Amino acid sequence: MPDRVVQDFPLFPLGLVALPHEYVPLHIFEERYRTMIGECLERGSEFGIVWARDPDDDDDEPRIGCAMEVARVLERMDDGRLNILSRGTRPFRIVEELHHLAYPAATVEFLEDVDEPADPDAGETAHEAYRSLVEQATDNEPDDADLDQMNAYAMAATVEFGLQAKQGLLDLRSENARLRLVTRLFRAATKRLEFIEKAQVRARSNGKVRFG
Template identity: 30%
Template sequence: MTAIPMFPLGSVLFPFTPLPLRVFEPRYLTMVGRLLDEDDPEFGVVLIERGHEVGGGDRRSSIGTMARLVSVSAGAEVLTAVAVGTDRFTVEQWLDDDPYPRADVTPLPRLEWDDALTPLEKEAEAIVRRTLARAPETRWDADTELADEPLAAAWQLAAIAPLGEYDRYTLLQSTTADALLRQIIDLTLEAELLWSAE
């Protein structure tokens, strides 16, 4: 178990996926400042399941993703940072939020890739890209590039699929690459059906 700085957010972070951040709250400015002193600056990201993070009183998810800080630039009142998701973890215990949220976490095993999953990944990618092209509003383009490494690409597909945060959190909890891809397909097709019914 390791105690790490935590950044609860209203969205899910997946491994191998970029996370742009605008940091303005004093406690997170302190956190980023301390991270910049480290050789390998990492923090945990968890989904806020209910409530608002500002001022506390929120309910935070128990599975999250480590984020490695890759760049920080300072503006007048805001730090703009970019991090990249690395490995998943389980929160064992939340610690005192002073001076910023922290938790004891245990790493989750990385998913194993099997080349027999390649056709399933191609199917998932085709469905996600088709749905993105038809989706009313999305954060990602239908032609967003994915990594060459297949497991990284599978997680990136989960990230770009036009889904709500509850569905994205379901994907984050996948225990095998096969389950991840099958759930990406099922949840994306469900989302597509909902749009076409509206």
């Protein structure tokens, strides 16, 4: 079993929140991050994406990020820049930030969920809400077998939510709680799509629709 507490874990502070199972394309251009990704590629090791919040934010809560693996190097440029596709693997908590490496790093603790019985109702409700959203957004119906295998992270990783919502998912240590949260998020997104579709119909009929 991998160590739960790891020192000198590479960090990539960004204006985004990544989730386990989520694919995140990254353009690596700063020298320190080129060094970091180069070492991760050489060692086959992970790095962490953590939401770079406003420095004036007084939130004292532990910073929780998502470990990433380099799924694929998309492009190597002559000047050393890289385009990569990374994939979220597991959540972690920053224990202590470190400043002795060429790139940001920290001692981190990888997080585990609480031991609890699975809630079948929460799973079924989340899957149905996700199915409705996918059908509304794409006119395609998810495969039942594939959908049954998807947990809260896997479903949420395919939908673009706000940063606060994604961070809220990442912070939860209960799959049942995550399923209940994504259900609310999927239903809200579906209602938003329905509103947009109705607005488009009105716009076609009278030439104008106002938001806000």
